[in-house]
Amino acid sequence: MAYDEIYRIVSSRALAVSSAGGAQASTTAFGSQTYAVRLYAPGTVSSTSGCRIAIGLSNVTVSSTADVYLPANWPEIWKVSPGQTIAALSNDAGTFSLNIVELTK
Secondary structure (H helix, E strand, O other): OOOOOOOEEEEEEEEEEOOOOOOOEEOOOOOOOOOEEEEEOOOOOOOOOOEEEEEEOOOOOOOOOOOEEEOOOOOEEEEOOOOOEEEEEEOOOOOEEEEEEEEEO
């Protein structure tokens, strides 16, 4: 049996995310052992709740309409590389803390 989806927790942090009209928030670079992240955006479920995210190297920017949509209350695991960052922006008028858990194999 393969255990490809089993990870160890490296660290956890919260990123304060602004409303869609506000400025994007970005993390510092992921650690040298981070190869995946679990993202969770808490909130009331609606057609516009959640946030937009972009993952990349330094100075990554996120679009409020074109980037990846992370629905509220829907945890997702994304592959990343050490040194990458996440930028996030709320998809609606709400503000919240995006929960980011850095993971390694």
